[in-house]
Amino acid sequence: MLELFTNTLTLLQTNIAFYLVSVGLVSLCIGSFLNVVIYRLPIQLQYEWQTECKLLLAEHLTGSNGEDNRPTFNLAFPNSHCPKCQTSLKWWHNIPLVSWLLLKGRCGFCQTSISIRYPLIEVLTATMSVVVAWHFGPTEKALLYIVIGWALIALTFIDVDHMLLPDQITLPLVWVALLAATLNITIAPQEAIIGAAVGYLSLWSVFWLFKLVTGKEGMGYGDFKLMAVFGALLGWEYILQIVLLSSVVGAVIGSIQLAVQGKDSATPIPFGPYIAAAGWIAMLFGPQIQSWYFGMLQL
Known part of the structure; x- marks a missing residue:
């Protein structure tokens, strides 16, 4: 064998x-x-x-x-x-x-x-x-990212259909990302732990700030956990990139979707698919995007 x-x-x-x-x-x-x-x-x-x-x-x-x-x-x-x-x-x-x-x-x-x-x-x-x-x-990283990609597809379409990111998928992904770090497949274990915490708290903070100001819930807890997955995989440095990319794409596509369907702007739309897409792109091209972004800032 x-x-x-x-x-x-x-x-x-x-x-x-x-x-x-x-x-x-x-x-x-x-x-x-x-x-x-x-x-x-x-x-x-x-x-x-x-x-x-x-x-x-x-x-x-x-x-x-x-x-x-x-x-x-x-x-x-x-x-x-x-x-x-x-x-x-x-x-x-x-x-x-x-x-x-x-x-x-x-x-x-x-x-x-x-x-x-x-x-x-x-x-x-x-x-x-x-x-x-x-x-x-x-490579081992390819196998890891392929499996994570499979999970992201399931999460994306479940969120589109039901506005739900099941813990049965998101939580195992967090542990897989942390274990991958301990096996030296991705980043250092300490960076993975910090990344998971920063990823979760980044959207958690936005959620509570929005709720305190408006009295409404702007997103679900599944979004926090999905962001923690990418933080554990890539490190805290990529959280801002994923948040910005998912927010911009979500705002554009969401607005078009609501306009086509003739729905009010207050209609909730799933944010998970945009986090998943942005995170998957960062998994493949994160360093190049970071370099381009900071290069633009220096200009």
């Missing part, structure tokens, strides 16, 4: 084309799984919150023993099925991207249209992973 691993690693390091294709194909499959996470995790959390609320309020649940008799619903069960006709999908219906193209974007049973977002997320996952793989080569 060790020899197989060593030979595979050597092949990846010496054959860049094989390395990039392998990353792309694996990430395409991961993108298919991310579609499941994006759809099911918020529903699973909602079920759990409802059960906890009923227990706290001492209400009787459906079962005679106070148990919830709803069918099992998590990332593994039930099997993949059409949301319209509820028919379980065959294995060939779940081939990333290929199945959607062969089925012409429709269910193989009831012919209901399947959203193009599913294959787009798969392609996005593969594309982002290949970009990271190309940028860092076959």
